[in-house]
Amino acid sequence: MITINVNGTPQQVEAEEGMPLLWVIRDVLNMTGTKYGCGVGSCGACTVLIDGAATRSCSFPVGLAANKNITTIEGLKSGDTLHKVQQAWIEAQAPQCGFCQSGQIMAAVALLSEKPQPTDADIDAAMTNICRCGAYTQIRAAIHAAAKV
Amino acid sequence: MVSRRLVIFGGVAAAGGLAVGYALMPFSTADRAKRMIAKEGTTPLSAWVRIGTDNSVTVIVPHSEMGQGVHTSMPMMLAEELDADWSLVRMEQAPADMAFANGSLAREYLRGDMSIPSWMSGTAEFGSRKIAEYMNLQITGGSTAVRMTGVRGMRIAGAAARWMLVKAAAAAWGVPESEVVAKQSKLTHASGKQATYGEMAAAAAAYDPPVDPPLKAKKDYTIVGQPIARFDIPGKVDGSAKFGIDTRLPNMSFACVAACPVFGGTLKSVDEKPALAMKGVKKVVKLPAAVAVVADNTWRAKEALAALQPEWNEGANANISQATIFAAKDAALKKGDLTEDHAVGNVDEALKGAKKVVEATYRVPFLAHATMEVMNCTAQFENGKLTIWGGFQDGLGAKARAAKAAGIAIDDVTLHHTSMGGGFGRRGYSLDYIDKAIGVARQVEGPVQVVFTREEDMTQDYYRHASMAKMRAALDDKGKVTAWLHTFTEKHDPPEALRVNYDFANQAARYASGTNPIPWGPWRSVDHTQQGFFIETFMDELAAAAGKDPFEFRRAHLERAPRHKAALELVAQMANWATPPEQGRARGIAIREAFGTIVAQVAEVSVGTDGRAHVHKVWSAVDPGEVINPATFTAQIQGGAIYGLTAALYGEITIDKGRVVQQNFPDYEMVRMAAAPEHEVRFIESGARTGGAGEPGTAPIAAAVGNAIFALTKKRIRELPYAKATLTAGTNAGVANG
Numbered sequence: 001m002i003t004i005n006v007n008g009t010p011q012q013v014e015a016e017e018g019m020p021l022l023w024v025i026r027d028v029l030n031m032t033g034t035k036y037g038c039g040v041g042s043c044g045a046c047t048v049l050i051d052g053a054a055t056r057s058c059s060f061p062v063g064l065a066a067n068k069n070i071t072t073i074e075g076l077k078s079g080d081t082l083h084k085v086q087q088a089w090i091e092a093q094a095p096q097c098g099f100c101q102s103g104q105i106m107a108a109v110a111l112l113s114e115k116p117q118p119t120d121a122d123i124d125a126a127m128t129n130i131c132r133c134g135a136y137t138q139i140r141a142a143i144h145a146a147a148k149v
Numbered sequence: 150m151v152s153r154r155l156v157i158f159g160g161v162a163a164a165g166g167l168a169v170g171y172a173l174m175p176f177s178t179a180d181r182a183k184r185m186i187a188k189e190g191t192t193p194l195s196a197w198v199r200i201g202t203d204n205s206v207t208v209i210v211p212h213s214e215m216g217q218g219v220h221t222s223m224p225m226m227l228a229e230e231l232d233a234d235w236s237l238v239r240m241e242q243a244p245a246d247m248a249f250a251n252g253s254l255a256r257e258y259l260r261g262d263m264s265i266p267s268w269m270s271g272t273a274e275f276g277s278r279k280i281a282e283y284m285n286l287q288i289t290g291g292s293t294a295v296r297m298t299g300v301r302g303m304r305i306a307g308a309a310a311r312w313m314l315v316k317a318a319a320a321a322w323g324v325p326e327s328e329v330v331a332k333q334s335k336l337t338h339a340s341g342k343q344a345t346y347g348e349m350a351a352a353a354a355a356y357d358p359p360v361d362p363p364l365k366a367k368k369d370y371t372i373v374g375q376p377i378a379r380f381d382i383p384g385k386v387d388g389s390a391k392f393g394i395d396t397r398l399p400n401m402s403f404a405c406v407a408a409c410p411v412f413g414g415t416l417k418s419v420d421e422k423p424a425l426a427m428k429g430v431k432k433v434v435k436l437p438a439a440v441a442v443v444a445d446n447t448w449r450a451k452e453a454l455a456a457l458q459p460e461w462n463e464g465a466n467a468n469i470s471q472a473t474i475f476a477a478k479d480a481a482l483k484k485g486d487l488t489e490d491h492a493v494g495n496v497d498e499a500l501k502g503a504k505k506v507v508e509a510t511y512r513v514p515f516l517a518h519a520t521m522e523v524m525n526c527t528a529q530f531e532n533g534k535l536t537i538w539g540g541f542q543d544g545l546g547a548k549a550r551a552a553k554a555a556g557i558a559i560d561d562v563t564l565h566h567t568s569m570g571g572g573f574g575r576r577g578y579s580l581d582y583i584d585k586a587i588g589v590a591r592q593v594e595g596p597v598q599v600v601f602t603r604e605e606d607m608t609q610d611y612y613r614h615a616s617m618a619k620m621r622a623a624l625d626d627k628g629k630v631t632a633w634l635h636t637f638t639e640k641h642d643p644p645e646a647l648r649v650n651y652d653f654a655n656q657a658a659r660y661a662s663g664t665n666p667i668p669w670g671p672w673r674s675v676d677h678t679q680q681g682f683f684i685e686t687f688m689d690e691l692a693a694a695a696g697k698d699p700f701e702f703r704r705a706h707l708e709r710a711p712r713h714k715a716a717l718e719l720v721a722q723m724a725n726w727a728t729p730p731e732q733g734r735a736r737g738i739a740i741r742e743a744f745g746t747i748v749a750q751v752a753e754v755s756v757g758t759d760g761r762a763h764v765h766k767v768w769s770a771v772d773p774g775e776v777i778n779p780a781t782f783t784a785q786i787q788g789g790a791i792y793g794l795t796a797a798l799y800g801e802i803t804i805d806k807g808r809v810v811q812q813n814f815p816d817y818e819m820v821r822m823a824a825a826p827e828h829e830v831r832f833i834e835s836g837a838r839t840g841g842a843g844e845p846g847t848a849p850i851a852a853a854v855g856n857a858i859f860a861l862t863k864k865r866i867r868e869l870p871y872a873k874a875t876l877t878a879g880t881n882a883g884v885a886n887g
Binding site for chain 1: 569
């Protein structure tokens, strides 16, 4: 048994230490907002925050996550209130198919906590997640809008 | 087709209120359907809109949402004609059922000057279904939803329901119909009488809907043409939207599958022990051409599958490679025994007598779809019946395929639609993932989710075909094209992809078939992805050979295509074509008509110190006839261009020993944020018949970028992807044209 802290709640999970955090979140805890995209840390669909840092959970062994604070897309809201990044995403109508968007939003949250007023170059450098629908224009606009809130 | 007509029917909805539906049916069936409705009273064959007693308006949409906004644009079209209060409008996806097939509408709509893409027809097999003469389609593909279901169905159902409500109010109030005003889901009369649609719905259900209800004039629209927020977006920002891979059911197992890596091969044998010894593994399932491991979570299934060493009968394709495939294409074109697609004038004579002939050969590789959500399907057998969960571009086709794979009647299959993590053609026609899920579910107790790993998804796709084209054209002294001969390998769809809108007096397109030994599937914009590159790159080469500006050269050949000319002129104006860009950059131009929408594009490019082309800005002038939702349409043009840009810059699937070499994103690169250009989109609402949104933006981008590379470097790249060519950083002052 490994204890991990997900969205503020300690969870005891039955998993091998080497099992990627992604699959613990999705298949053991059945929190499906975090997505599998590539399994090799390339596409970013599985991005979660670990102690505030954007992390590709498909390549992060759950054993290393013990006693760390993990935030998933389900944990961004406070009560019924959306996080300002989620709100900006709706206003910019950013998602198309939506599959990559949990990861995009988590990456944007991490970027804004580090750089509250990111430049386009900051966004280029931090937002390396793939959006196959090509919604980059709207994602960029949403990040700039969230920075103004 | 003369024996079909559009039938509208109405009645009391199951929960009270009004339901209105429509169908395109043969005369005989239509009468029967009307009798059925009259008899049963409360059950319209297929309801497309329900007005509840609570005044809610529920629009039933037969298409699948994959981010293109169809679950919002369809209700917009209906609500507009209904004069509904948008805040009361809800969306519901139609079940995968015959009554909600839209193929007949599609065929009716396209009759005459367009044909329905062949990959869209016959995907479902209903055998002896009651109305077997229908094309059994519920497809979301070919950019058809708005063009067909929307224009032919949604608008008419909305207008018919409004007409019935007005009729009911007039009768209830004893006033002429012409004096009843229907607006914002409310009926009013100058006398002060008023009722909501919901209050009048039950009374309205008593009226026969009109066959040909009056439609609103565009100038009176209040919903269509507005950037309305999409229904599906809130669930996509908080993780609550459920995709196929998110299906979770009690007692569910998870399986990963590996098919024979060589196309056409089969499973010879596999030692199951290494997998069965691993934690959480329940079973190893052998399928005719694949092996799967079932476990208690996806990761354990994946790890255990990797521990197996299946032996395959690799079959006839084990020796094919990229080189043999392209050699076969080259030989087929050289042999010259080609099928003529179309011909105008006498191109061979015109080429023979010409003073100046230009020739070029182009190549494009295979491409994978690489949807963000890998292929997956959840299936469960229970008491001889099958239930499947997943994302499908054609719910009916998927249901029919499942029935066939399971060997049961279609009525014994239940299909649950989920959100789709990208479609792009992969989830419409190529339904191998359903077959595999059913093959595994057959041998498992309870529901099982069968998931392709990314590697499996990339190596077991149905690929955009590789192709080769040899183009020849003749120019006269004045720089006009006098002959255009377009020869290439492999024609799929749509037929219009070969069309050039330039006024060439002598032209022909001819092709060779049978040169692609690996599975084919439609890929966003289908043949346009490569024909756009061939045609518009060669057009640029002709402009250069004639010593003309590429914009002016195209324009001079569009005298008989005023809409195309207007789009080309607009994009040149948007991009400030006549003024050179900043130093080290150049612009390229291209124009294509795809799925009824004209897109003229300009791309501005530089070459980096890495020897690669960087696209800074794209401008698109788009004439789709009319725009339903400008926000989603803009996003589709931008996203479509990114999809095409990924292919143009990096996309290449290669074949070695009969198998796909590329495994995952690091070796099948994608345009990401840093490489995504700014993209300005403007629309021309010419009033021409409504065109598609999802695919047209993909068609011209490869040529626009390549033409810009040429303008900058004087190097003409005739093979995609561009990243394979090493370019020299452009140091010349910005150049606007070739």
